[in-house]
Amino acid sequence: MDTTSFTKKSIGGVATMEPALxxxxxxxxxxxxxxxxxxxxxxxxxxxxxPEGLWTKCPTCAxxxxxxxxxxxxxxxxxxxxxxxxxxxxxxxxxxETCTFEEMDAAMASVDVLGFKGVATYASKLEAYKKNTxxxxxxxxxxxxxxxxxxxxxxxxFNFLGGxxxxxxxxxxxxxxxRGTEKELxxxxxxxSGGARMYEGMFSLMQMAKTSAALAYHAQHRxxxxxxxxHPTTAGVMASYATLGDLILAEPGAMIGFAGPRVIKDxxxxxxxxxxxxxxxxxxxGLIDAIVSRREMKAQLIEYLNFLAVRKxxxxx
Ligand SMILES: [Zn+2]
Numbered sequence: 001m002d003t004t005s006f007t008k009k010s011i012g013g014v015a016t017m018e019p020a021l022x023x024x025x026x027x028x029x030x031x032x033x034x035x036x037x038x039x040x041x042x043x044x045x046x047x048x049x050x051p052e053g054l055w056t057k058c059p060t061c062a063x064x065x066x067x068x069x070x071x072x073x074x075x076x077x078x079x080x081x082x083x084x085x086x087x088x089x090x091x092x093x094x095x096x097e098t099c100t101f102e103e104m105d106a107a108m109a110s111v112d113v114l115g116f117k118g119v120a121t122y123a124s125k126l127e128a129y130k131k132n133t134x135x136x137x138x139x140x141x142x143x144x145x146x147x148x149x150x151x152x153x154x155x156x157x158f159n160f161l162g163g164x165x166x167x168x169x170x171x172x173x174x175x176x177x178x179r180g181t182e183k184e185l186x187x188x189x190x191x192x193s194g195g196a197r198m199y200e201g202m203f204s205l206m207q208m209a210k211t212s213a214a215l216a217y218h219a220q221h222r223x224x225x226x227x228x229x230x231h232p233t234t235a236g237v238m239a240s241y242a243t244l245g246d247l248i249l250a251e252p253g254a255m256i257g258f259a260g261p262r263v264i265k266d267x268x269x270x271x272x273x274x275x276x277x278x279x280x281x282x283x284x285x286g287l288i289d290a291i292v293s294r295r296e297m298k299a300q301l302i303e304y305l306n307f308l309a310v311r312k313x314x315x316x317x
Contacts, residue, residue: 058082074294083231083251083294087133088140088157091190095298096153100145105175109136110168114201122199125161133159137168138193141176143185147302149309152180154189156237165237166197170207173241177214181221186305190228191242195235208240215244222315224308226301229256229279229288247304248288250279251297256288 054067061080070077074094075084086094092101109130116122130136138160144153154176156163173189180187196204215225227245229238231254238258242248250256257277265272275281282288292300 056084076294081252081293083253085158085192085231086294087159088135088155091155092140092142092144092153094294095146095301097145097147101142101153102144103140103142104179105141105172107136108168108172110166110200112199113167113203114199116199116201118199125199129160133157135160137172138163138165139169139172141172143179143183146188146298146305149302149305150183150185151305152176152183152185152187154187156190156192158192158194158232161197162194163192163237164194164197164204165207166200166204167207169197170204170210173211174207174214177211177218177225181214181218181223184221184223186224186226186308187215187218188226188228188301188305189241189245190230191233191237192230193233193235193237193242195237205236208236211241212244215241219246222312224305224312226304228292228297230254232256234258234260243287247290249290249292249297249300250282250288251294252279252291254279256282 055064056067056070057064058077058080060082061077063077063079065077065079070084071090075086075090076082077084110126112122112126114122135157138158139154139156141152141154144151146153154173156169176189177187179185196208198204218225224246225244226247226249227242229242229248229250231251233242233250233254233256235258238256255277256279259267261272261276273281279288279291283291290300
């Protein structure tokens, strides 16, 4: 009681509430300093957690990388820039503005049309991959925002049957491209694939023509298509939509080709040049336009998309 009357005397009048508040604030500051000490205690517990994590050895430079660090670095080796495979969901997360991804045809799943029987049936393979990857097929498609631009985005996933292109991959991408045309949006497809899905025979080969036709229709509307090739992009996918981009980008070190090097060597009876079928070799020979590191991919895509949008506006006016 004595102290409150004391402050009242010194300031008085309307401001009586303030002096009563000011001294505790200065005290509070000192208690904040004490709180940070508690904070350092928390980081000690984090340090204790580290040894429980898993480590991955980089196949290029043999550095042991802590998995959490690798995830934070978008699965790129911080020492030598080796690009590890990345899942479709993680990649979408790394490119798209938060909460803008509206997935299309999420429930579409492959059917064993041919009743394919090999070492294992196609039906049993599909079941196993669905369970292990929690994906329905080898591509995820949807509309989203990358930077300021609305984009029709398709991202392939190598974890699902080697990113092979069956009816579902072809159909989902075709619907995506058609939606892009309808809504006048640029299309971005990030490819990784071993090629057409042999379990679907002719049905998978048809997808090459179907996706290419949808892209031709998209191009007729003077809309841009950016194709991003990641390790590996081969065979039927490489021979259709992956190399039809107005702009073709690739990740460093990605293997890109149609047939495998051994087949080409046997057919041509010639020695293949060093670095054959790598992104760097294909950049030198004019097949692709740029090599973009995964960590710079979003910023680069934003730059290209903004540039193309400005050009489109200028052409329209
Ligand atoms: Zn490395």
